[in-house]
Amino acid sequence: MDTSVPSDSIDDTGIIRHQRVTIRLLKRYGFTINCNQKLIRVVAKLPASSGAKSTASTMVVSATSDGDSAVVDTKTEELGEISAPTVDVANQPFTATDMDPAVDLDPVDTGDGFTNADVANHFNDVPLGSIVSADIYVANKGGTSDSFILTPEGSYNTGTTSWDAMLPSGWSVKFMIMVLLMG
Secondary structure (H helix, E strand, O other): OOOOOOOOOOOOOOOOOOOOOOOOEEEEOOEEEEOOOOOOOOOOOOOOOOOOEOOOEEEEEEEEOOOOOOOEEEEEEEEOOEOOOOEEEEOOOOOOHHHOOOOOOOOOOOOOOOOHHHOOOOOOOOOOOOOOOOOOEEEEOOOOOOOOOOOOOOEEEOOOOEEEOOOOOOOOOOOOOOOOOOO
């Protein structure tokens, strides 16, 4: 009988034969199963684009005898926090502690005005027409694989001490992925 929500037309229940022999053990998916047991895997599909929550979700699974409906046993499954997609961009490699989604590795505090402390890389007296590069690190701190779009947005204007929405005239920016081979 299919008791899935929503229905998937696959039987979720069925006969578990009673056998007195309990010495025959089977190994399935890393579990040891006696001959009078059945391994049933509970699978819950989570939404890919939303559904983040900080509280646990529980599901009660009940087994009711088809021969005697008064014979019931239950088991509670719990799914902890579900992480939302999260990204952090930094100017240094991430450590294990930095991978906590609550940690913003390079926060910019413009509450005290925009200062050199809010800028990652400084390029002084660069000749016109030259190319400068700055390494940035992007960490996916979400719970699943994700893609992120990098965009250069604006620049700090030292003359007006304000953030300009556009890059300076004539500038171009290219993002290049550097592959590190570990040997």
